[in-house]
Amino acid sequence: MPSVVAFLNPNRANFKDFEEWKKSADAIMRPSEFVFGAERERVLRRIRETIVSGYKGKRATIIRLVGFSGVGKTRMVFEALNTDELRNLVLYAESPEKLPSSRFNEVARNETIEAIFVVDECPHDEYVRLAKEAEGVEAE
Numbered sequence: 682m683p684s685v686v687a688f689l690n691p692n693r694a695n696f697k698d699f700e701e702w703k704k705s706a707d708a709i710m711r712p713s714e715f716v717f718g719a720e721r722e723r724v725l726r727r728i729r730e731t732i733v734s735g736y737k738g739k740r741a742t743i744i745r746l747v748g749f750s751g752v753g754k755t756r757m758v759f760e761a762l763n764t765d766e767l768r769n770l771v772l773y774a775e776s777p778e779k780l781p782s783s784r785f786n787e788v789a790r791n792e793t794i795e796a797i798f799v800v801d802e803c804p805h806d807e808y809v810r811l812a813k814e815a816e817g818v819e820a821e
Contacts, residue, residue: 696784699762702773702799706759721757728761732797743812745803755801762797773799777807789815 697705717725728744735742746754762771772788774780780800788796800811 696772696774696781699768699771699773702759702771706755724757725761728758729764729767732761732767743808743815745808758799762799767797770795770797771799772796774801776800776802777804777811780811785811786814 728746731742731744746758748754762768777800780798785798788794788798798811798815800807803811
């Protein structure tokens with residue numbers, strides 16, 4: 682399967698690959714060492730297992746993390762995706778407003794492309810719309 686970044690080049694619009702996300706994410710990278718506790722490890726493992734089982738099963742897997750601002754949701758997702766197996770599949774958008782819909786739909790509907798979309802700062806209504814698009818259901 683071709684990599685999603687290669688498929689989208691040269692026009693990735695506002696998507697960032699994993700390394701670009703890492704470079705631009707100073708705020709989530711503090712402290713620079715991610716401190717694992719039993720609960721964080723459990724959540725991290727569950728996110729990673731859900732993502733891996735979804736893309737290996739060739740189906741859209743939608744995960745939404747909800748919590749107070751600043752508790753580490755973005756960092757948790759970053760750490761969950763920070764593996765050799767997943768890193769090259771990541772496309773990050775800072776918000777739904779920065780998500781190029783036409784490029785999202787192009788990748789989401791292309792069965793030959795494996796991709797993990799991370800959409801930060803995503804309110805519930807936008808999450809529902811994107812989830813429907815990713816699953817191939819027309820948004821209402």
